[in-house]
Amino acid sequence: MSTKRDRDRGVFICSECGYESAKWLGKCPECGGWNTFEESEPIGPALKFPGHLLKRPLPEVKSLSEISLEREFRIQTPILEWDRVLGGGLVPSSLVLISGDPGMGKSTLLLQVLAHLARRHTVLYISGEESDRQIRLRAERLGLAESKVLVACETSLERIIELAESYEVDILAIDSIQTIASSFLDATPGTVSQIRYCTDRLLQMAKLRNVTVIIVGHVTKEGIVAGPKALEHLVDVVLYLEGDPTHSFRLLRSVKNRYGSTNEIGVFEMKETGLHELTNPSQLLLAERPVGVPGSVVMPAVEGTRALLVEIQALVTYSSLAMPRRTTLGFDGSRASLLMAVLEKRLGLSFAQEDVFINVAGGLRLREPAADLPVCLALMSSHFDTPVSASLVAWGEVGLTGEVRAVGYGSIRLNEAVRLGFNEFVIPASTAEQMKKEFPSFEARLIGVASLREAVLRVFPDVKGAVK
Template identity: 50%
Template sequence: MRCRECGYRSVRWLGRCPGCGEWHTFEEETEVKAARRETLAGDPPRPLTEVVGAEETRITSGIGEMDRVLGGGFVPGSVVLLGGDPGVGKSTLLLQAAVRVAGIVGRVLYVSGEESAPQVRLRAERLRAVHSGLYLAPETDIERVEKHISELRPVVVIVDSIQTVSLDGLAAVPGSLGQVRECTVRLTRLAKSTGIPVLLVGHVTKEGVLAGPRTMEHMVDTVLYLEGDRHHTYRVLRGVKNRFGSTNEIGVFEMDSAGLREVENPSRLFLSSGAAPVSGSVVVSCVEGTRPLLVEIQALVSAAGYGTPRRMTAGVDYNRVILMAAVLEKRVGLMLSSQDIYVNAVGGVKISEPAADLGIALALVSSFWDRPVPAGTVVIGEVGLTGELRPVPQLGNRLREAAKLGFDSAVFPAASGGSNEPGGESLRLFAAGSVSEALDLVLTK
């Protein structure tokens, strides 16, 4: 039963509605069940050795950084879910990709559930993303979206966003768990049966995770996050799930008045422009997928004025900073328990690789002693609980990136054998077995 005045639902008839207080407003409501789902294939089971593999032909997005994260482009029949904070540039990135695919491959269908057609046209003109092969459908009904796809037969479909699309026969509001799950299932089945890649935009919660049921992320083939800080112009496209490629790659963009622009050399973006070295500043070499990045880490250590000392981080793992402070206090003898500690990664980039441990530790010591790290020095290494330096992968790539950007010396774990690594010929290499040895090499020479 449903109240015709306020929509209040009840499993039995009521004389007076608890929602609006009106009398005799309940009417019988017939629930329309969704159609029975069909299986993707009806072939009987057979040995995997008899299955003929499909030739991998990808559709380029026309954006090199996006193709890098996807593993080379869109796989036919794949479903890609793109999430990110409001205003970070999700719709901008997809509209730029849509117009490039339309110009290179063929027709693209852009389903807009949040903006009207004139609004999308205005944004497309600002981004210089107007093309006759880009078809726009301001639509929120999933059945009409399926009809548009079957009639147009585009090479790529973009749905912005999945939370705005709904199925009329489902008794739930758009954006609810049931609606999001059902619409994702239908679009996934459509992609697999037609071979058309489908890109879905997903809203995120205030914690930064994709809104809706977690099963949505399991159903799609690729999950991407567009990350960025509102106070910086850079954006990082990161893959957290990819059935057709690596999840370690990142794409770096810079936002300007004409949209998102690819950054060819991300390392320069994350390094400060200060000429004179200052205490608490250390450059580390991180690797995201196959791409080495040089990032500046800044630390500030000062005596706690009152109460419990504060620890704050931005761009680096809070737990790793606390761990480095504990190792320095135990193995080196620095009394950091009574100090306020602030650590920041320049440019707003987020570092999660353990190879930045030594850089964090040296930045803390440099600030505590008020002694700068020599200019042109890059630091690499993972720190263990006993203070030892553990080897890091892809040391040669890290050294080559440092040499390309003009650094002249590098400190790395002795266990990595960096003296034999190609790429470090133009650098002065200093191998250290522990944090104490690294301090002697960097801050006391």
């Protein structure tokens, strides 16, 4: 049985994943992080459930059949990609978390969205990171200086809630949750206990006062929302803004959505005037593609439920190092080693004396196994110093025996490739059979391959002697 003394004592919480322990631990048993435990302030029972602070009536109880199924109201914006990721727009009284790496454009996206929302709603933007002058400067750059968004710089949770109530705001945005703190806790801002407690209070406010809350959360280098992973369980929607900081391409991904699919992505381009929606991302991704150059292969990658054409580049070059270099950008390094081992074992192509570089142009990260076959073709193309046809696209998973396996979304990939003028499709044999039925007019251009060997013989007919 816990004693009063136990209850008053703080717990230790992993700052990476939110795992709780009564003792300090060097290594987190949940996420494996080292030296991540912080002592959390004791949260008394009254503070844990601040609901009683806001007087509220008992909820109405209904049987399932009595619950109205009227179409849910959504707060929409002209930023269609934003609405799409949310499943049709913001749901009133929901709590949305926007996270992403530093400098990815979270504050920019938020300001753009808020400016549109402020036309019809009372919107309060609280910044704990930037001064009002900085926000005004950004608004000038984005062409939103005339917007009716109310701005305040504040870091105290209680004062933020007071502001939101006195201005009767419909939408409250907080940039970022790591900078705000409640005076009920003795912990510094950004600690697990503060982040959790503040989010919990904001959630209560969202539900009880009918305020839609959008919070920004920073991400650690491991890619999780800094502070507690538990934050993700509290909120209704978690959006990630991701991309390569050296490129302008940005993807807004929904990783959790209580009101819609998590399969949708929004595609944006970061420009001086803010994040611009991309209706034809494939065109941008292929804009500077070199044609007729060895080592370049195009694949229709699927992100969410959309296909994007991306160029995969490989460079295989003689190495003077005892341990040749293997560098990948936008593609998993161990997957690349696996594919090279398969090429070596099944086709007799040796990379032992060669440095290998693989790059996904445009800063996109390919996570799906469908990229295996195009990566292998790009490696072979560079190795043989022979370009692939400029109108060729490929996709398919490669197994350890060199077999090419089917992956999902065949028709979405094919349609996108056709739309951009490609007309040779090197794809898994079973997918080709299926596609021939679905798209009889493409029959002659669908090249089904069951193995890497077949793929190399079809794509590089002139180098037949070079493979075993």
